[in-house]
Amino acid sequence: MPTANPFAAALLVAASTLLGAHATAAAPDARLTEVLASSHRTPEFAARDGFRRPAETLDFFGLKPGMTVVEVxxxxxxxxxxxxxxxxxxSGKLYAAHFNPESTVEYFRKSHTQFMDKIKAAPQIYDEISVTAFELxxxxxxxxxxxxxxxxxxRNVHSWYGRNGGDEGVRAAFRTFHKVLKPGGTLGVVEHRLPAGRPVSAQDESGYMLQAEVIRLAEEAGFTLSGISNINANPRDTADHPEGVWTLPPSLRLGDKDRARYEAIGESDRMTLRFTKAP
Structure with missing residues (x-):
């Protein structure tokens, strides 16, 4: 009987860990379950849980009560x-790194105003948030x-890529995140996924990013990849739509044209990546 190869076994264990397959489901986070079922959530938002899988996603990123979290x-x-x-x-602290309220871009200013109106209207939920400005x-x-x-x-990496000089825009964003994380801290990224093998140029206008490119840029900013999950995968999405990712729900940029077809596809195929800052 051949002797087992210890190096092959080690590689198999490492690959299994990196893929974050969640073969054995973690015990549900009671606090998160309560929040997800709460009546304060916007009904249209809660209706998207089947596409965005917040419980599984936040569990994969390692969210725990008492943490200091930055949502970018x-x-x-x-x-x-x-x-x-x-x-x-x-128990913890949330920083919301929003658009610059004094941006020269009207969309950014309006988005910031709408966000601030929302959190001011419900202080019993949002009074402990610290809102900061993020603009490269x-x-x-x-x-x-x-x-x-x-x-x-x-679903923001494509924006830093498109508006801020391609690769360097994404690297600059990731360097910012690296700076604010504690040693050993975690970066969680969800992004629209361009199928492997498509040209890098397809990232320019589509709203989709190549998973390998996002990993490369995070690593160049100092992070180590610690997990990949298909929690937010959607094999129905071919990522070749006339208006890019915005063809699909929830944007449905084509309006009623082929609406049933795009609603049947659902939201985009997405990569879910976890990175770690060195201890």
Missing amino acids: SPGAGGWYTEILAPYLRG PNLTEIAPVASADLVVTF
């Missing part, structure tokens, strides 16, 4: 803010240096 670019509605703020309230290349003081246990960002 939460958008006007704060889809994940509705979950993170009440979850951390009273100059506004990067999104949280105190080495203060965060976890930085999370959802």
Whole structure:
């Protein structure tokens, strides 16, 4: 009988860990379960849980009560803010690194205003949030240096790529996150996934990113990849739509044209990546 190869066994264990397959489901986080079921959530947001899988995603990123968390670019509605703020309230700290309220881009100013209106309207949920400004290349003081246990960002990498000089824009964003994380802290990234083998140029206007490129840019900013999950995968998404990722829900940029077809596809195929800052 041939002797087992210890090196092959070690590689198999490492690959299994990196893939984050969740073969054995973790015990449900009772606090997170309570928040997800709470009536404070916007009904249209909660209806997207089947596509965005917040419980599984936040578990994969290692969210725990008492953490200091930075949510980067939460958008006007704060889809994940509705979950993170009440979850951390009273035990941890949430920084919302939003758009610059004085930006020259009207969309950014309006988004920031809408977000602030939302959190001011419900102080019983959002009163402990610290809202900071994030705009490359100059506004990067999104949280105190080495203060965060976890930085999370959802479907934003393509924006830093498109608006801020391609690779360098993404690297600059990741360097910012690296700076505010504690040694050993975690960066969680969800992003629209361009199928492997497509040209890098396909990232320019589509809203999709190559997973290997996102990993490379994070590693160049000082991170180590610690997990990949298919929690947010959608094999129905071919990522070749006429208006890029915005063809699909929830944007549905084509309006009623082929609407049923795109609704049947659902939200985009997404990579879910976990990175670690060195201890």
